[in-house]
Amino acid sequence: MTKSSSAGDQAAVGRAELAAPRAALSEAGKRRTDSDAGIDDSEETIREALHPDIHDPIIDVASLSLWYGEKQALFDISMAISKNKVTSLIGPSGCGKSTLLRCFNRLNDLIGTVRIDGDVFFEGESILGPDMDVHLLRKRIGMVFQKSNPFPKSIYENVAYGCRLQGISSTAELDLIVERSLRDAALWDEVKDRLHDNALGLSGGQQQRLCIARAIAVEPEVILYDEPCSALDPIATSRIEALMRTLTKDYTQVIVTHNLQQAGRVSDYTAFLYLGELIEYGPTEQMFVDPRRKRTEYYLTGRFG
Amino acid sequence: MNKQARTVHPALHTQAVVARLRKRHRRERRFRAYCIAAVGFAVLCLIFLFVDIISKGYTAFQQTAIRFEIFFDPEIIDPDGERDAEMLAEADYAALWRQPLLRAHGEVNTRALRRELYRLVSSGAAFQLQRMVANDPDLIGHKRTVWLLASDEVDMVVKGHVSRHLPEAERPVSDRQLAWLDNLAAQGLVEQQLNRRFFTNGDSREPEEAGILAALMGSVYTMVVTLMLSFPLGVATAVYLEEFAPTNRWIDLIEVNINNLAAVPSIVFGLLGLAVFLNFFDLPRSAPLVGGLVLTLMTLPTIIIASRAALKAVPPSIREAAYGLGATPMQVIQHHVLPAAMPGILTGTIIGLAQALGETAPLLMIGMVAFIVDVPQGFTDPATALPVQIFLWADSPERAFVEKTSAAIMVLLVFLIAMNALAVYLRRRWEQRW
Ligand SMILES: Nc1ncnc2c1ncn2[C@@H]1O[C@H](COP(=O)(O)OP(=O)(O)OP(=O)(O)O)[C@@H](O)[C@H]1O
Ligand SMILES: [Mg+2]
Numbered sequence: 081m082t083k084s085s086s087a088g089d090q091a092a093v094g095r096a097e098l099a100a101p102r103a104a105l106s107e108a109g110k111r112r113t114d115s116d117a118g119i120d121d122s123e124e125t126i127r128e129a130l131h132p133d134i135h136d137p138i139i140d141v142a143s144l145s146l147w148y149g150e151k152q153a154l155f156d157i158s159m160a161i162s163k164n165k166v167t168s169l170i171g172p173s174g175c176g177k178s179t180l181l182r183c184f185n186r187l188n189d190l191i192g193t194v195r196i197d198g199d200v201f202f203e204g205e206s207i208l209g210p211d212m213d214v215h216l217l218r219k220r221i222g223m224v225f226q227k228s229n230p231f232p233k234s235i236y237e238n239v240a241y242g243c244r245l246q247g248i249s250s251t252a253e254l255d256l257i258v259e260r261s262l263r264d265a266a267l268w269d270e271v272k273d274r275l276h277d278n279a280l281g282l283s284g285g286q287q288q289r290l291c292i293a294r295a296i297a298v299e300p301e302v303i304l305y306d307e308p309c310s311a312l313d314p315i316a317t318s319r320i321e322a323l324m325r326t327l328t329k330d331y332t333q334v335i336v337t338h339n340l341q342q343a344g345r346v347s348d349y350t351a352f353l354y355l356g357e358l359i360e361y362g363p364t365e366q367m368f369v370d371p372r373r374k375r376t377e378y379y380l381t382g383r384f385g
Numbered sequence: 386m387n388k389q390a391r392t393v394h395p396a397l398h399t400q401a402v403v404a405r406l407r408k409r410h411r412r413e414r415r416f417r418a419y420c421i422a423a424v425g426f427a428v429l430c431l432i433f434l435f436v437d438i439i440s441k442g443y444t445a446f447q448q449t450a451i452r453f454e455i456f457f458d459p460e461i462i463d464p465d466g467e468r469d470a471e472m473l474a475e476a477d478y479a480a481l482w483r484q485p486l487l488r489a490h491g492e493v494n495t496r497a498l499r500r501e502l503y504r505l506v507s508s509g510a511a512f513q514l515q516r517m518v519a520n521d522p523d524l525i526g527h528k529r530t531v532w533l534l535a536s537d538e539v540d541m542v543v544k545g546h547v548s549r550h551l552p553e554a555e556r557p558v559s560d561r562q563l564a565w566l567d568n569l570a571a572q573g574l575v576e577q578q579l580n581r582r583f584f585t586n587g588d589s590r591e592p593e594e595a596g597i598l599a600a601l602m603g604s605v606y607t608m609v610v611t612l613m614l615s616f617p618l619g620v621a622t623a624v625y626l627e628e629f630a631p632t633n634r635w636i637d638l639i640e641v642n643i644n645n646l647a648a649v650p651s652i653v654f655g656l657l658g659l660a661v662f663l664n665f666f667d668l669p670r671s672a673p674l675v676g677g678l679v680l681t682l683m684t685l686p687t688i689i690i691a692s693r694a695a696l697k698a699v700p701p702s703i704r705e706a707a708y709g710l711g712a713t714p715m716q717v718i719q720h721h722v723l724p725a726a727m728p729g730i731l732t733g734t735i736i737g738l739a740q741a742l743g744e745t746a747p748l749l750m751i752g753m754v755a756f757i758v759d760v761p762q763g764f765t766d767p768a769t770a771l772p773v774q775i776f777l778w779a780d781s782p783e784r785a786f787v788e789k790t791s792a793a794i795m796v797l798l799v800f801l802i803a804m805n806a807l808a809v810y811l812r813r814r815w816e817q818r819w
Contacts (some may be wrong), residue, residue: 185709187705190701190704190705192632215712216711217711218709218711219710222709222710223709225702225705225706229700229702229705230706231703231706232703232725241707241710241720242710242711245710245711245716246711294710295710298711
């Protein structure tokens with residue numbers, strides 16, 4: 081009986097924590113502050129938590145705010161992403177991780193109602209500015225989606241498609257690219273005898289690795305992953321994590337994940353978002369061992385979110 | 386923790402659920418019975434329609450013919466022996482079959498009786514002989530066995546569509562003619578033959594000579610024009626509205642108008658075609674080109690609406706995947722969206738074309754209701770269309786046109802079924818799972 085009552089206590093605490101930000105949200109027009117949630121971090125802690133030392137940044141997010149119609153989804157986010165490192169974005173569902181990720185390759189352009197303030201720089205060039213050619217940008221910044229989305233074509237054509245878009249049409253060259261990409265994505269051995277079968281005949285995990293092969297076939301500089309393993313079993317997940325580790329020497333990778341262990345395993349830096357705000361950003365190890373801010377600590381210890 | 390606090394709602398007890406289950410199953414069965422009844426009714430109507438049309442129409446594919454031994458008499462055809470085409474064309478070919486017929490019926494000695502006797506044979510018989518000679522002038526001076534068509538009245542009696550037991554005044558064939566016919570039949574000179582003319586001739590005032598080919602070709606040319614115009618225009622419009630159009634009042638207005646156009650009576654499109662294509666642009670009357678243009682106007686809304694629905698149904702994840710690799714909007718549409726939407730687009734197109742194929746009213750307005758004997762050779766030749774031909778034949782007083790009408794409907798149905806089969810085939814080819 082003692083055990084169960086203590087569990088009840090803990091649940092009660094969790095509920096109280098959750099209720100606070102909701103109450104804050106309902107106050108029309110009022111921006112949430114940490115004090116609303118009953119969490120007080122000093123100015124200095126906040127500055128420290130948001131400005132880690134980033135060497136050699138490749139993507140620089142500068143005061144980015146985003147609205148879906150009237151609804152604001154991202155609040156004044158600033159962060160730099162380190163080259164040839166893995167950065168993970170974590171946070172509760174609906175906090176804006178996917179939204180932020182899709183700003184990096186301007187996939188939000190496809191949604192008519194999106195309005196963006198601030199900017200993102202990729203190697204010093206404004207991504208959102210009028211001079212950016214979005215098709216070149218998306219070639220240089222590839223993306224793997226949460227739900228695997230191979231084209232209803234052959235495995236070969238899926239991987240070759242990006243290269244065909246870039247004007248590569250020689251079969252010999254494409255053969256090489258397809259094989260190398262599939263090897264990199266740890267899929268080659270499973271599909272080498274059925275390259276011309278429809279990709280939709282693959283299993284979910286294989287389809288996801290095919291999407292990764294398709295993304296790396298065009299040799300992007302950055303790969304964005306949006307919960308790439310959410311539909312995969314532990315074995316497929318570990319293969320993809322291993323793949324990410326081997327890719328670190330050549331690629332900058334940003335991964336959205338709900339799996340904290342995964343973030344801990346694969347990433348060098350971790351950013352924690354909460355209700356559209358960047359709460360803490362820093363080296364993964366430091367964040368997991370010694371989070372600067374209370375809300376991060378609560379999230380990592382499973383006390384809310 | 387607190388077991389007593391959890392009480393099961395009485396409606397959720399297993400016994401209560403079981404008790405209700407019987408009622409639910411009964412309702413389920415009743416619902417299914419309604420559905421089956423609806424399908425059954427539709428199938429029954431269809432069967433009735435088919436049986437009616439086929440039973441009335443199948444005899445049109447046969448035609449009564451009478452056997453003649455024709456001597457291609459040079460005295461009649463080519464008295465000068467010059468084989469001059471003009472001379473050959475003007476000869477009295479009717480004499481070629483009338484003389485042996487007269488010889489076989491010695492009792493026929495008055496002019497009125499002779500006329501009565503001649504009416505056993507189609508008035509097109511002379512043309513048949515003329516064509517034979519024109520194709521092969523060497524026939525002149527030789528004897529040949531030739532099957533000449535019986536007149537449509539005789540044909541109707543032979544086929545039993547007109548009862549020979551009617552009082553003489555009420556039937557088109559006199560007692561004397563019946564006797565001659567029976568006499569010929571007894572000698573094995575009367576036969577029902579495959580009616581090839583039905584598929585190779587244009588319209589004719591003589592039912593036994595009338596064929597469907599001119600109308601069929603008119604429909605084919607019209608449909609080609611309609612398809613060539615409405616498919617690309619409709620798909621392009623749908624792609625623009627679905628993929629590129631901004632959301633503003635103008636686009637809303639266009640959308641509403643397209644949806645309304647789909648419900649405009651077709652005769653209005655005919656009037657529009659008359660005013661615009663014939664009177665303003667001065668295009669030829671009765672031409673499949675104009676028919677196709679008018680039917681394009683009518684078909685476009687159907688294709689646009691169906692194509693938009695098909696485009697909307699393409700999963701956004703496919704677009705995102707392609708955009709994510711750096712594809713341009715045109716590449717995304719061309720490589721992924723259109724192929725994925727193609728089954729739906731094709732279905733809409735075929736439905737639109739099938740509607741257009743059966744359309745009569747707008748064609749009447751632009752003159753495609755003319756009496757067309759010659760098979761049209763191109764898009765600007767005067768032509769009619771299958772449904773108009775059906776309308777014309779159904780409106781003709783001769784009894785023999787009844788079976789022609791049904792036969793023409795059968796040809797139209799075969800055309801439709803072929804189009805639908807094509808649609809199914811194309812859909813299968815493009816269909817993909819996600
Ligand atoms: N297309 C859209 N239109 C309107 N609102 C949107 C759209 N996409 C996302 N949002 C809103 O923006 C907020 C952030 O969504 P986002 O998808 O970025 O969350 P997320 O952190 O990726 O969540 P999850 O972990 O569940 O994927 C949510 O409140 C969501 O409702
Ligand atoms: Mg997401």
